[in-house]
Structure formats: C-alpha cells, structure tokens
Amino acid sequence: MEERILIIDDDVKLCTMLGEYLRSHGFRVEMEQTAASGLEAFRQGRFAALVLDVMLPDGDGFALCRQIRAESEIPIVMLTARGEATDRIVGLELGADDYLPKPFNPRELAARLGAVLRRASGRKSEARGALLFGELEIDPASRQVLLGGRRCELTGYQFDLLWALAENAGRVMSRDALLLRLKGHDMEAFDRSIDVHISRIRSLIEIDPRKPKRILTIRGVGYLFSRRVAG
Amino acid sequence: MHFLYLRIYLAFVGILVLFGILVAASRWLGAQGPHSHQFLEDAAVLVADLLPAADLEDGSDLEQALARLGASLQAYVSIYDSKGAHIASHGETVPLLNANRGRGRVRHFGGPGPVVSMKLPDGRWVVARKAHYRESWHWLGTIALLSAAIAVGAYPVVRRITLRLENLRRSVDALGHGDLSARIETEGNDEVSALASSFNQAAGRIERLVKAHETTLASASHELRSPLARIRVAIELFSQEQRPDLRENVVRDIDELDDLIEDLLLTSRLRYLEKPERKEDIDLLALLAEEGARCGAEIAGEPIMIRGELRTLRPLLRNLLENGFRHGGDKVKAVVKRTGANEALLSVEDNGPGIAEDESERVFEPFYRSQCADTSRNDTGVGLGLALVRQIARHYGGDARVCAPRGPGARIEVTLPLDGASVGHDTGL
Numbered sequence: 001m002e003e004r005i006l007i008i009d010d011d012v013k014l015c016t017m018l019g020e021y022l023r024s025h026g027f028r029v030e031m032e033q034t035a036a037s038g039l040e041a042f043r044q045g046r047f048a049a050l051v052l053d054v055m056l057p058d059g060d061g062f063a064l065c066r067q068i069r070a071e072s073e074i075p076i077v078m079l080t081a082r083g084e085a086t087d088r089i090v091g092l093e094l095g096a097d098d099y100l101p102k103p104f105n106p107r108e109l110a111a112r113l114g115a116v117l118r119r120a121s122g123r124k125s126e127a128r129g130a131l132l133f134g135e136l137e138i139d140p141a142s143r144q145v146l147l148g149g150r151r152c153e154l155t156g157y158q159f160d161l162l163w164a165l166a167e168n169a170g171r172v173m174s175r176d177a178l179l180l181r182l183k184g185h186d187m188e189a190f191d192r193s194i195d196v197h198i199s200r201i202r203s204l205i206e207i208d209p210r211k212p213k214r215i216l217t218i219r220g221v222g223y224l225f226s227r228r229v230a231g
Numbered sequence: 232m233h234f235l236y237l238r239i240y241l242a243f244v245g246i247l248v249l250f251g252i253l254v255a256a257s258r259w260l261g262a263q264g265p266h267s268h269q270f271l272e273d274a275a276v277l278v279a280d281l282l283p284a285a286d287l288e289d290g291s292d293l294e295q296a297l298a299r300l301g302a303s304l305q306a307y308v309s310i311y312d313s314k315g316a317h318i319a320s321h322g323e324t325v326p327l328l329n330a331n332r333g334r335g336r337v338r339h340f341g342g343p344g345p346v347v348s349m350k351l352p353d354g355r356w357v358v359a360r361k362a363h364y365r366e367s368w369h370w371l372g373t374i375a376l377l378s379a380a381i382a383v384g385a386y387p388v389v390r391r392i393t394l395r396l397e398n399l400r401r402s403v404d405a406l407g408h409g410d411l412s413a414r415i416e417t418e419g420n421d422e423v424s425a426l427a428s429s430f431n432q433a434a435g436r437i438e439r440l441v442k443a444h445e446t447t448l449a450s451a452s453h454e455l456r457s458p459l460a461r462i463r464v465a466i467e468l469f470s471q472e473q474r475p476d477l478r479e480n481v482v483r484d485i486d487e488l489d490d491l492i493e494d495l496l497l498t499s500r501l502r503y504l505e506k507p508e509r510k511e512d513i514d515l516l517a518l519l520a521e522e523g524a525r526c527g528a529e530i531a532g533e534p535i536m537i538r539g540e541l542r543t544l545r546p547l548l549r550n551l552l553e554n555g556f557r558h559g560g561d562k563v564k565a566v567v568k569r570t571g572a573n574e575a576l577l578s579v580e581d582n583g584p585g586i587a588e589d590e591s592e593r594v595f596e597p598f599y600r601s602q603c604a605d606t607s608r609n610d611t612g613v614g615l616g617l618a619l620v621r622q623i624a625r626h627y628g629g630d631a632r633v634c635a636p637r638g639p640g641a642r643i644e645v646t647l648p649l650d651g652a653s654v655g656h657d658t659g660l
Contacts, residue, residue: 011457013480017464024471055453057600081456082449102460106467 003048003117004028008038008064009079010057018051021106025149027113035059042068049117051109052096054080062094069095075116077109098132107148111135114149131166133214133227136205138166145205152204157182158197162205165215165225174222198223236393243385247378254374275349278357282310297321306359313354325358395423402430411438450598454491454614458484490549494615497546498597498622507627509538515567515575515647522548523565526556528579532567535575537649539627547623548577551631551645554616555581560640570646574629577645586641591633595621620645 005027009015012033019029030045032038035056042050050068054061065076076095081102092099097116100109115130115137130139135148143159145152154162164181165173175194198217202209216224281300283292293310301308301321309320311327325346348358398415405413413434415427462484469477515535522545523530537544555563560581570576586594593599597618620643621631629646636642 011461014457014461014464017461017468017477017480021464021468021471079460081453081460102456103463104460106464 002026002028004030004045005049005051005113006038006041006045006047007031007051008033008035008056008061009051009053010034010055011053018106018109022110022113025110027110033057035061035064039064039067042074043071047074049075049077049113049120051077051079051113054078054082065094065096073120075113075120077112077116079104105134107135111137111146111148114146115139131169133166133169133225136214138163147205154201154204158201160184161194161197162201165223169225170227172218172221172224178222235396236389239393240386240389243389244382247382251374251378255371258370271347271349275351275357278349279351279353282351282355282357284353293319294321301359301362304359305363306361308357308359311356311358313356315356318355322362323360325360327356327358392423395427399423399427399430402434406430406434406437411441447597450613451491451495454598455488458488458491491614494546494550494619497543498615498619501543501622501626504626507543508540510540511538512536513539513541513544515544515577518544519548519565519567519577522552525549526552526563528552528555528563528565530565532565533569535567535569535649537575537647539647543623543626547620547645550614550616551577551579551620551643553614554620554643555579555583555641557613557616558583558586558641569649573649575647575649577647578634578642579645580636580638580642581640582638583640585636585639586633594633595631617643 003026005022007015007018007029009018009031010033015031015033019031022029030041030047032041033056035058038052038056052061052065052068056064061078061080065078068074068076075097077098077100078096079100079102097119098112100112111134112132115132118139119129130137130141132138137144137146139146140163143156145154145159145162160182161178164178178194198215199209202212202215206212206214214226216226218224278300282296297308297310297319298321307320307322307325309325309327310318312318315327317324317327327348346358346360348356350356395418402413402415411434414431417424417427417431462481465477465481465484468474469481513536515537516530516532517534518541519532520530522528526549552563552565558581560583562582563579564581565577565579567575567577595617597615598613599616599618600613617631624631624645624647628648628650631643631645634642634644
C-alpha cells in the first residue's frame with residue numbers, strides 16, 4: 001500500500017531530495033512550490049498526508065494550513081526553518097498534526113509521516129496519542145515501539161517501563177517512582193531488576209547502548225528519558 | 232522614592248508659614264510702638280467737658296462724673312493732676328506710668344490690657360483701662376485658617392505635577408525592562424509633556440529597530456537553515472546511494488552558507504564603520520568579470536579603478552548579479568562605466584518579470600522576496616541581496632536604486648563615487 005504524500009515547499013532542491021528519500025521508504029510523493037498550486041493539487045488529488053513549509057513565496061504556510069484544515073481532516077506535518085517557539089504553537093493550533101524544524105533528519109520525517117498516517121487511520125477509536133522522539137515512536141494503544149518504522153520487541157513490563165519514562169521525558173525518575181508506576185507487575189520485586197530491563201530496552205532503541213542518548217542514567221537518583229535526540 | 236513632591240510641597244508650606252510669621256511679627260512690632268491718635272486728642276476735649284473744672288475743688292462732683300464715664304465705657308478710669316498726683320478713681324486705680332506720660336499714648340501690652348491715657352487741655356491726666364479686657368487673637372486665627380486652606384488646596388496641585396513625573400519614570404522603567412510598547416499619554420504643553428513625547432518618540436524608534444532586527448534574524452535563520460536542511464537530507468540519501476551529484480549539491484549548499492555568513496558579518500560590520508577603508512586600487516570591470524563568470528552574467532564596460540576594499544566591493548557585485556538570477560531572470564547583463572560626476576555607474580539588467588513600482592523600495596529590505604518573481608526558486612536562497620548592495624554603495628557615498636528598464640525585466644543602478652581613486656586603467660600603462 002503506497003500512500004500519496006504532497007510536499008508543498010518552495011525549495012526545489014530540498015523537495016526533489018525529500019521526494020527521492022520518501023519514495024525509497026514506500027511513499028508516493030508529489031511536489032508543489034507555491035501555496036496556490038499546492039492548494040489546487042490538494043483539491044484535485046486524493047492525498048494521504050501533507051508536508052507543508054511555513055514560508056511560501058505567495059503567502060505563508062499557516063494560512064494555507066488553516067484553509068486546508070477547514071476543508072479536510074488530512075494529516076499535516078509542518079516544516080519551518082524559522083524555528084521560533086511561536087511558530088510551533090501557531091502551527092499546531094491551526095490544526096497541523098505535527099511539526100518539524102529544519103534542518104531535520106529525513107528518517108524522522110518518514111517516522112512522523114508514518115505516525116500521523118496511523119493515527120489518522122485509527123483517529124476515531126484511539127484517544128491516547130503516541131509519543132514521538134525523533135524516529136522513535138511509542139504507541140500506547142497498540143503497545144508498540146517503532147524505531148524508524150521497524151518494530152522493537154519489548155515485553156509488557158519493558159513497554160510499561162519505557163512508557164513511564166517517555167511520558168515523563170525531561171524529568172528524572174527515581175527507581176521508587178518507576179516501581180510505583182509498575183505496581184501491577186508483581187513478579188519483579190527486586191528493584192535492581194529495573195536496571196536489567198533498562199539495559200535490554202537500551203539495546204533495542206539506542207544506536208550505541210553503551211553510550212545511551214535516550215535513556216540516561218542519573219547516578220544515585222534514577223533514570224531520565226531525554227527530550228533531545230541527536231539525529 | 233517620593234522625595235520630589237514632598238520637597239516641593241514642603242517648600243510651599245514653608246513659604247506660607249514664613250508669611251504668617253512675618254504678618255504676626257509686623258503686627259506685634261507695629262502695636263508696640265507709640266501711637267499718636269488725633270482721635271484721642273479730640274476725646275480729651277470731650278472728656279474735659281464732662282468733668283468738672285480743675286479749680287472747683289468739689290471731690291464728689293468729680294467722683295460722680297468719673298463714675299458716669301467709667302460706667303458708660305465699662306472701664307476703670309483714674310484722674311491725675313498735671314504733676315502726676317492721683318486725684319480720684321472709678322473702680323481700680325489705673326496707674327499713670329512714666330511711659331504713659333505723654334499725650335494720647337496707647338500701650339497694649341505689659342499689663343491686664345491696653346491703657347489709654349490722655350492729657351486734658353487743663354493739664355490733668357485721665358487714664359483708662361477696660362474693666363473686662365480680653366486680648367483678641369482672631370486675626371492670627373484667620374491667617375492660620377487661610378494658610379491651612381491654601382496648604383490643603385496646594386497638595387493635589389503639587390501631587391499632580393510629580394505624579395506625571397512618576398508615570399514617566401514607570402514607563403522608562405518598563406522600557407528598560409524590555410516592554411518596548413511602553414508609552415506615556417501626553418497632556419498639556421509643558422516641559423513634562425515635552426519630555427513624555429520625547430520618550431514616546433525614542434521608544435517608538437527603539438521598538439521599530441528591535442522589530443526589524445527580529446525580523447531580520449528570523450529571516451536569516453530561515454536562510455541559514457534551508458541549505459542545512461538540504462545538506463541533512465542529502466547526507467541521508469548519500470548513505471543509501473553514493474551519487475556524485477549529491478556531493479556537489481552539498482558543496483554548493485556549504486558555499487551558499489559561507490557566503491551568507493560572510494554577508495551577515497559584513498552588514499553588521501558596516502553598521503559601525505563610518506567611512507570605507509580605501510586601501511587598495513581595484514579594477515571594477517575586472518572584479519565584475521570575475522563575479523559574472525561565477526554566476527554566468529554577461530559583462531561589458533570600461534576599466535575603472537576605484538580605491539576601496541575587496542571584501543566590501545566583491546559582495547556588492549555578487550549580490551547585485553545574483554539578485555538578477557534570483558528574481559526570475561535567466562540572462563543578466565551588467566555594464567560598468569564612468570559618469571561625468573566622477574562616479575562609477577553599475578547598471579544591471581535581467582530578463583525576469585521586473586519589479587513592480589510599489590516594490591521598488593521594498594526590494595532593498597533584507598531577505599525581501601519579490602511577489603512578482605518567478606515562483607520556483609533557483610539554486611540559492613534570497614539572502615541579504617539588494618539590502619547589502621545598497622548598504623555597501625551608501626557606505627562608499629553612492630547609492631542603489633531601481634530604474635525604469637529598457638527591456639522587459641528589471642534594471643538596477645549602483646553609483647560609486649571615485650574620490651581618492653587613480654584616474655583610470657590606461658594611465659598606468
């Protein structure tokens with residue numbers, strides 16, 4: 001099943017390369033350079049998702065986003081090179097589903113596109129959203145962890161542990177706090193076992209498990225799930 | 232914090248108090264001195280008529296007359312002969328003091344009340360004092376009351392003046408703490424409102440400058456991140472398939488980034504350099520040809536030597552030529568020639584869609600994207616473009632402007648004064 005993606009960005013070279021990259025990841029990609037031609041293409045073709053740049057030569061992407069959102073529920077991922085916090089808030093308030101600041105790792109764009117497409121297909125049934133960190137996607141509904149689109153095999157206990165950390169990303173979690181959140185699982189009593197599970201999770205989601213970038217050990221305190229992901 | 236209004240107010244109240252003291256003092260001093268009253272002289276004649284003559288030594292008549300006089304005046308009255316010996320009294324004896332000896336003297340203080348003494352025409356003295364005298368302090372009370380009323384009335388006036396100063400201070404503080412929209416309501420026509428409107432103007436300028444700066448920064452970040460985004464994607468593609476064109480793209484993107492950073496540094500450096508450093512002789516035609524070859528523009532003109540700096544003149548020419556390609560042209564023609572006014576005139580024409588009249592000034596804003604320009608972007612980003620061209624030209628004492636094109640596209644002219652330059656290429660040969 002190839003999903004059709006429309007990229008609206010005035011940077012021809014970037015579009016061409018992105019198109020190439022996304023095609024190699026199983027998307028069908030079309031490109032437009034202006035807001036006007038983008039809107040027209042969107043109305044004509046049946047696209048599964050939009051990738052929309054904030055700055056377009058004939059008007060800004062926010063206005064286009066608002067207009068498209070008024071017509072359709074199509075998932076929209078916005079791109080921006082301005083990288084201001086207000087851009088981000090405005091983009092999401094206008095109905096964009098996700099937001100990616102330039103420069104970005106195209107793998108992350110592919111992961112986010114996959115996530116918004118999955119979310120859109122199950123939009124009515126799911127209430128709780130998946131968490132995305134770079135190309136890592138943690139979906140509590142299907143209890144699945146995807147890294148760059150590939151599934152990571154975690155046990156139920158490991159998934160809950162990862163979820164507890166990721167949900168509190170940016171906050172140091174003590175072993176006690178983690179154990180409290182994992183109370184339902186009574187087979188693990190000895191708190192050292194958390195360390196064992198963490199190293200197992202790391203081996204699946206870290207590029208180099210010996211130098212973890214996602215789950216960080218804070219000596220004497222506990223663990224921290226990092227919000228900042230090196231692409 | 233509120234010392235000023237207190238000081239003004241206290242000064243005002245101090246003046247009032249001083250005024251009161253002076254009035255009281257002048258009253259006191261004036262009352263102390265001897266007062267000769269014509270009225271007392273006349274009264275002495277009348278009193279002499281009422282009293283029996285001095286030669287009639289009938290004590291009872293004199294006493295009766297004194298009693299009548301005293302009763303009708305409600306006063307103690309004593310009578311002395313011309314030598315000062317006491318003759319008779321009604322009520323308490325009023326002493327004939329040495330100081331009182333003299334016609335018509337009124338003495339207010341130093342006793343139970345003012346004493347009136349008068350010398351009768353026959354030489355006798357009549358001395359009288361009010362039986363139930365109470366010193367009147369009403370006048371002092373009136374002054375105090377008036378002063379208090381003025382003081383109370385002055386308070387809001389003084390407070391109002393300093394309140395306006397406090398408002399001013401609050402706004403200055405707010406501006407200082409980063410609230411660039413802080414303004415003051417100006418009322419009236421005085422010094423304080425003049426200060427307020429000066430503040431408003433300054434704040435307005437600061438706000439505009441900072442806004443422009445923020446916009447430029449946001450645009451600059453966009454321009455810097457766009458090539459970075461391309462490089463990021465190219466690297467990912469390159470790891471899948473090692474194609475030479477991807478490599479070339481990355482190199483070109485890095486060059487673009489480098490140029491842009493160079494331009495940004497230059498524009499901020501020019502902002503505080505007052506005069507161009509004219510340290511080398513540069514052949515404008517040669518420089519133009521070099522830059523033209525880099526981006527594929529057609530070059531013509533005469534050799535012109537200008538004293539200047541390569542690192543400012545080269546970005547000027549590069550941005551001027553690239554602008555033609557950026558805004559939709561695929562053919563850019565540049566001519567350099569000398570004008571009569573000892574200036575070099577650079578004229579660049581392209582065959583793009585041209586510049587609309589209402590855009591002819593806006594194209595000189597940093598990172599401005601022409602609405603008329605061909606929508607598909609060419610190889611490079613927008614960049615500082617004509618803003619930097621104009622900034623450098625003005626730095627040299629010249630200017631850049633949009634001119635009416637001879638063909639379908641846009642024409643931009645840049646003038647550069649040649650002062651300090653050697654006369655021309657041919658003289659050196």
